Amino acid sequence: MSQKEQNLKFSTTFFAVVMAAFFTFILFEVYINEISKGIVVETQNNIVVTPKVTRAPTPSPAPIVSNIKDGTVISSPLTVTGKIDSSWMFEGSFNIKLLDSNRKVIIQSIAKEVTPGSWTQGGKVDFKAVLNYSAKSNPMYLVFEADNPSGLKENAKSYIVIVKSKLTTTPTPVAAKMCGGIANAACPAGYECIIQGKYPDASGKCQLIRK
Numbered sequence: 001m002s003q004k005e006q007n008l009k010f011s012t013t014f015f016a017v018v019m020a021a022f023f024t025f026i027l028f029e030v031y032i033n034e035i036s037k038g039i040v041v042e043t044q045n046n047i048v049v050t051p052k053v054t055r056a057p058t059p060s061p062a063p064i065v066s067n068i069k070d071g072t073v074i075s076s077p078l079t080v081t082g083k084i085d086s087s088w089m090f091e092g093s094f095n096i097k098l099l100d101s102n103r104k105v106i107i108q109s110i111a112k113e114v115t116p117g118s119w120t121q122g123g124k125v126d127f128k129a130v131l132n133y134s135a136k137s138n139p140m141y142l143v144f145e146a147d148n149p150s151g152l153k154e155n156a157k158s159y160i161v162i163v164k165s166k167l168t169t170t171p172t173p174v175a176a177k178m179c180g181g182i183a184n185a186a187c188p189a190g191y192e193c194i195i196q197g198k199y200p201d202a203s204g205k206c207q208l209i210r211k
Helices: 003-038
Strands: 080-087 093-099 105-113 124-131 140-145 157-167 178-180 193-197 203-208
Touching: 080 093, 093 178, 178 193
Parallel strands: none
Antiparallel strands: 080 124, 093 105, 093 140, 105 124, 140 157, 178 203, 193 203
16 A cells, blocks of 8 residues: 555545544534433333433423422422413313432422402412322422413423421330440430340340339
């Protein structure tokens, strides 16, 4: 192979490598941009996946939630009230969901206009929704979705409020607490440790001292 052919082959290979790197960079930029949008994808298993924790840009006009904001601690039954633009409604209602920390739907319900027929007048409409649920996790996501019977992408709108669940723990009864063991855990005053084994470092349970 002549020197000229070698140079031509090198130039062709170098150009191909450069172009491949260029297109890889372009695809990576597109991927990053999609993530930054906070795109929401709903699967058949009702699991909502967002590539980024931060929410998508707030729609305009956004719902005005009267009794709940980011960080609010909620419990069931959850009453949600506020005002929303009539463009979010169809037949006086729109969709509302509560998601757990894994973005799985806990409950899906309907928020309705407080005054029947008010959504037909345009502007802000008072709404109310009540959600009864049992699952608890932190954080939780309250999702408002515009009723979009047309199915058109340009009419789809959503708004998210990040809330917290009121987690309650039931204290372990003293009589069920472990004692003894390697740590030689003691019982509270008025209780004695009843060892349940006959070997070194055996553990037991606290039992009320009967007088």
